[in-house]
Amino acid sequence: MRDDVRAFVDDRIRPNIAAWYESATFPVELVKELGSLGLLGMHLKGYGCPGRSSVEYGLAAMELEAGDSGIRTFVSVQGSLAMTAISRFGSEEQKRRWLPGMAGGDLIGCFCLTEPTAGSDPARITTRAVRRGDGWVLDGAKRWIGLASLADVAVVWARDDGEPGKILGFAVPTDTPGFTATPIGGKLAMRASVQCDVTLTDVHLPADALLPGCTGLRGPFTCLNEARYGIMWGVLGAARDAYETALRYALDREQFGSPIASRQLTQQKLVEMVLEIQKGLLVAERTGRLKDAGLLRPEQISFGKLANTRAAIDVCRSARTILGGNGIVLDHSPMRHAANLEGVRTYEGTDEIHALIIGRAITGIPAF
Incomplete structure (x- = not known):
């Protein structure tokens, strides 16, 4: 596979x-x-x-x-x-x-959780779901919603207007009147993908649009942890590609009469890349085995997402330095990967949020 x-x-x-x-x-x-x-x-x-x-x-x-x-x-x-x-x-x-x-x-499909004023704190979402007859009406706004302008169905998380402490999920066909997705432009990362602003204006839904299996933040957090798990593996692919690009370049590029791969400083950079990639793979594989065995805890997902993403960015940045000036053009991948990883570092939980999740596991004290 x-x-x-x-x-x-x-x-x-x-x-x-x-x-x-x-x-x-x-x-x-x-x-x-x-x-x-x-x-x-x-x-x-x-x-x-x-x-x-x-x-x-x-x-x-x-x-x-x-x-x-x-x-x-x-x-x-x-x-x-x-x-x-x-x-x-x-x-x-x-x-x-x-x-x-x-x-x-x-x-x-797309997943509408983050809002213009509720990113790291999804409990503060303000999108409302109001009971209307036998159905529901949604009103609100979402931001940084991947695929929304391409999607056929949007999973939308909203606050129950009748019970403001309750968060509900809905499967919303995107051709429903009042659902609007606008791609976000001017991005310096994740350019080969789509993220959108979404507005929900008087979106009328039948009763069977409600996802019946969950109320509260357990629903979106379950999905976020699935995505965070994939990220801890994915970022290592970007790091590996950056490393392999830098290695090929270092073996081919000659300065002062020999390949730059023969220089101690360049070899040190390559060694550090290999160390970080291999450590990250061990974390990812162990996490995956625990997940398949049903033994994985949420803080272990945060450990992998935080550690591997941070390491991958460092690998890509170091790989770019081996490429010198040629490293800033799209002919070579490391700088593109590094820019993308700044986006990956932020979505599905920032470094700070994952540090706090791990900190809570260590101390037993939530410090969000």
Whole structure:
């Protein structure tokens, strides 16, 4: 499976990613191909989902992000967020309606949690769900919503207006009047992917749009942890690609009469990269084995997301220095990966949030 995904990346992503990144284009034509490879909702079972292991999903995420974070992000938003929400908390009818098409790449989903004023603190979301007759009406705004302008269904989290302490999830067809998604422009990272502002204005939904399996933040946090798990693998793909690019360059590039790979300072950089990548892989694999065994705790996911993302950024930045001035153009991947990873570092929990999750586990004292 890993080799199949790697071959897909080599054939379909590497030759095109510089152009997609420069033009800020998400290659929507890849979606059905990703589905045919069994990469969409691959860790879920039933309803057309592949039912692969957590470790297999992690390996796929790593190979995809070796191509670009934006491609792995699509798979993460589709599978770990939107599909997981429907699979874990949806009704039988919702599962049958949405999951088979999403698994095959015929339908696209998005996950609407973050708001303009509620990022790291989702308990503060202000999007409202109001009972109206036999159904619901949603009003509010969301921000940084991956895939929203491409999506067929949006999983929207809102506060129950009748019980303000209760958070509800809804499966919202995006052609519902009042749902509007506007791509965010001017991004310096994640350019080969789509993130949007979403407005929900008097969005009328039938009663069966409600995800019945969850009330409260347990629902979105369950999905976020699935995405965070994939990230700890994915970022290592970006780091590995940056390292391999720097190594090839160092062996070919001659200065002062010999390849720069023969210089002690360059070898030191390459060694540090290998150390960080290998340590990260050990963390990711161990985390995946615990997840498959049903023994994984949330703080262990935070450990992997925080440690591996931080290490991957350092690897990519160091790889760029080996490339010298040539490293700032899109002919080479390390600086693109480093820019993307600044986005990855922020979404699904910032460094600070994951540090606080781990700190709470260590001390027993929440310090958010």
